[in-house]
Amino acid sequence: MTEGPVLAVEGLTTRISTRVGSFAAVDRVSFELYAGEALGLVGESGSGKTMTCLSLVRLLPKGTARIVAGSVTLNGEDLLAKSEGELRRLRGRQIAMILQDPLTSLNPVFTIGSQVGEAVRLERPRPARATVRARVVEALRRVRIPSPELRLRSYPFQFSGGMRQRVTAAIAIARKPRVLIADEPTTALDVTTQRQFLALLDELRREERMALLLVTHDLGIVAETCDRVAIMYAGRIVETGPVERVFSAPAHPYTQALLGSIPDLHTPRQRRLVQIDGEPPDMLSLPSGCRFAPRCPLAHERCAEYPPETAVDGGGSVNCWLHAGAGAAA
Amino acid sequence: MTEPLLELRDVTRVFAVHSGARLRSRPLSLRAVDGVSLAVWASTSYGIAGESGSGKSTLARLVLLLDRPTSGSLVFEGRDLATLDRAGLAWYRSRVQAVFQDATASLSPRMRVRDLIAEPLDSQRRVTRRETERRVLDLLAEVGLPERVLRQFPHQLSGGQRQRVAIARALILEPSMIVLDEPVSALDVSIRGQVLNLLADLQERKNLTYLLIAHDLALLRHVTDQIAVMYLGRVVEEGDTEILLADPEHPYTRALLDAAPHRHRRPVGVPLDETGSPLDLPVGCRFHPRCPLAADVCRADEPRLRELGPTHRAACHFASPKE
Numbered sequence: 282m283t284e285g286p287v288l289a290v291e292g293l294t295t296r297i298s299t300r301v302g303s304f305a306a307v308d309r310v311s312f313e314l315y316a317g318e319a320l321g322l323v324g325e326s327g328s329g330k331t332m333t334c335l336s337l338v339r340l341l342p343k344g345t346a347r348i349v350a351g352s353v354t355l356n357g358e359d360l361l362a363k364s365e366g367e368l369r370r371l372r373g374r375q376i377a378m379i380l381q382d383p384l385t386s387l388n389p390v391f392t393i394g395s396q397v398g399e400a401v402r403l404e405r406p407r408p409a410r411a412t413v414r415a416r417v418v419e420a421l422r423r424v425r426i427p428s429p430e431l432r433l434r435s436y437p438f439q440f441s442g443g444m445r446q447r448v449t450a451a452i453a454i455a456r457k458p459r460v461l462i463a464d465e466p467t468t469a470l471d472v473t474t475q476r477q478f479l480a481l482l483d484e485l486r487r488e489e490r491m492a493l494l495l496v497t498h499d500l501g502i503v504a505e506t507c508d509r510v511a512i513m514y515a516g517r518i519v520e521t522g523p524v525e526r527v528f529s530a531p532a533h534p535y536t537q538a539l540l541g542s543i544p545d546l547h548t549p550r551q552r553r554l555v556q557i558d559g560e561p562p563d564m565l566s567l568p569s570g571c572r573f574a575p576r577c578p579l580a581h582e583r584c585a586e587y588p589p590e591t592a593v594d595g596g597g598s599v600n601c602w603l604h605a606g607a608g609a610a611a
Numbered sequence: 612m613t614e615p616l617l618e619l620r621d622v623t624r625v626f627a628v629h630s631g632a633r634l635r636s637r638p639l640s641l642r643a644v645d646g647v648s649l650a651v652w653a654s655t656s657y658g659i660a661g662e663s664g665s666g667k668s669t670l671a672r673l674v675l676l677l678d679r680p681t682s683g684s685l686v687f688e689g690r691d692l693a694t695l696d697r698a699g700l701a702w703y704r705s706r707v708q709a710v711f712q713d714a715t716a717s718l719s720p721r722m723r724v725r726d727l728i729a730e731p732l733d734s735q736r737r738v739t740r741r742e743t744e745r746r747v748l749d750l751l752a753e754v755g756l757p758e759r760v761l762r763q764f765p766h767q768l769s770g771g772q773r774q775r776v777a778i779a780r781a782l783i784l785e786p787s788m789i790v791l792d793e794p795v796s797a798l799d800v801s802i803r804g805q806v807l808n809l810l811a812d813l814q815e816r817k818n819l820t821y822l823l824i825a826h827d828l829a830l831l832r833h834v835t836d837q838i839a840v841m842y843l844g845r846v847v848e849e850g851d852t853e854i855l856l857a858d859p860e861h862p863y864t865r866a867l868l869d870a871a872p873h874r875h876r877r878p879v880g881v882p883l884d885e886t887g888s889p890l891d892l893p894v895g896c897r898f899h900p901r902c903p904l905a906a907d908v909c910r911a912d913e914p915r916l917r918e919l920g921p922t923h924r925a926a927c928h929f930a931s932p933k934e
Contacts, residue, residue, distance in 0.1 A: 325799040442663075471662035472826065476870040498800055501872025542804035544829040546871055550853060551833060552811050556804035560769045576801075 321503035324513030394433030522597020658835035
């Protein structure tokens with residue numbers, strides 16, 4: 282396919298100012314997302330994955346966070362150059378987002394029908410009442426809410442957690458966006474409910490050729506639902522690649538340790554897990570070189586300088602000196 | 612050993628709840644824990660798995676005496692917990708301690724680390740101040756915290772450090788059993804391994820018994836000896852962790868295993884419908900509305916836990932005994 286990416290992010294840098302200082306929560310982040318593709322963005326709390334998402338839709342907390350460099354191109358249009366009014370028209374239609382906790386992202390005093398309808402009513406020219414209703418019912422049916430016509434007048438508290446999350450998905454897909462960002466969409470759900478919701482995202486992506494950016498800390502979810510993965514650590518992407526390659530041959534010591542430290546149902550039972558020593562870094566006093574170096578068992582002098590991006594056999598790239606000399610074979 | 616350290620005999624806890632819509636409606640009874648019997652042996656780890664609404668947290672509260680059962684009994688070191696007097700309660704609380712999921716919520720934000728760790732000991736007023744200080748310092752080293760954190764407040768620590776403080780606090784009375792309620796699920800992935808390994812080391816060194824409550828079967832598989840899978844208040848399968856997870860007999864256990872995200876394969880099986888409501892239990896087996904094997908017998912009779920092997924029990928009409 283010669284079609285270009287739906288979403289292209291280049292050198293995105295977002296700084297956060299706090300009383301004690303400012304730092305780049307998102308630092309020179311670049312990636313591309315194609316139609317119908319699912320990219321997993323993996324990182325721990327504070328690694329900058331949520332800030333990356335909020336930067337993409339430009340919904341950063343006002344006054345404290347600011348995009349200072351880079352570009353975000355959606356269908357060939359520069360998102361960072363848009364006015365607030367233009368952005369409002371793009372959100373929902375071109376790019377939409379699902380948040381972690383459906384309970385806080387739904388308004389408890391409005392019906393499900395009116396909240397899904399709100400997204401539809403934002404369209405210009407404004408659709409007729411009957412059209413709005415029909416589109417809401419269709420969106421609820423798409424996310425498999427049983428008897429949607431009867432559920433329009435229900436309130437969020439009358440729904441279970443999994444159903445609520447499906448309502449937020451219905452809001453996000455009501456206008457058939459090209460890009461769907463899901464930020465930890467299943468963290469608040471039980472495993473069996475999580476499985477259903479992931480299956481739903483997968484189906485929407487395939488049928489609508491929607492591009493999915495799935496943000497999570499759970500590598501298992503990425504392995505199951507994504508085509509490619511990007512691993513973030515302390516604001517930077519340290520490794521990217523096709524899911525099969527990254528999981529079978531992780532290149533970055535952080536990715537390796539992350540994979541080793543997760544209890545698995547199918548590896549031999551062990552009382553002790555691989556552990557990553559130390560703590561995630563303090564963003565206000567980051568090391569000048571590789572940010573993982575202070576916790577890395579393989580760190581050496583060169584790590585005092587930030588490693589270049591190096592291609593990896595089997596696809597993708599890594600920022601690590603262990604690969605910088607030998608790599609570039611792909 | 613002939614007797615388990617902790618035994619639950621037919622424990623039931625019923626709550627009266629008002630349904631959401633009408634405030635004046637007659638209360639419904641919610642059977643959060645329903646006829647649970649299990650035995651935890653000294654120096655082992657017993658895991659309780661289940662999704663939300665399974666009753667696993669209510670069970671933990673009952674074991675910690677934060678709540679009392681509606682019927683049934685809990686027996687610890689041969690003593691019925693319902694019969695404990697003041698002195699008996701003090702004794703029990705020094706024998707059984709807890710570590711919860713969220714150390715930010717379980718540690719008082721206004722107390723310094725030294726006081727947080729020493730508080731259980733101070734409240735028992737049994738040792739000298741010097742002895743208290745010695746034990747606090749020893750424990751600090753054992754859980755891998757530097758001495759400088761003693762003067763700090765919880766908000767000045769990282770999530771992993773806070774959980775270490777909670778562990779030290781649980782250990783200061785030298786208990787024989789610790790109830791661990793989702794001890795690592797609030798922590799970052801890279802920190803979980805550290806805390807789980809610390810718990811494993813402490814168990815070995817101090818001969819501790821763990822009652823570990825978690826939704827993550829993969830985690831339970833690595834750190835427990837025995838496991839009970841709960842569904843809507845009932846234990847549906849119980850047994851030796853390794854045997855049970857390698858060859859589960861209850862369709863719910865199988866569904867949980869299939870649903871767990873897995874990094875080496877794509878999902879298998881049909882996703883289950885959502886958990887039923889504990890307020891509206893079906894007749895027959897509680898799992899039958901979601902069960903791929905459900906037959907007429909499942910809609911009529913609720914299966915009891917049956918022995919399938921020396922260390923394996925399941926409550927399913929279709930479970931087959933093992934050789």
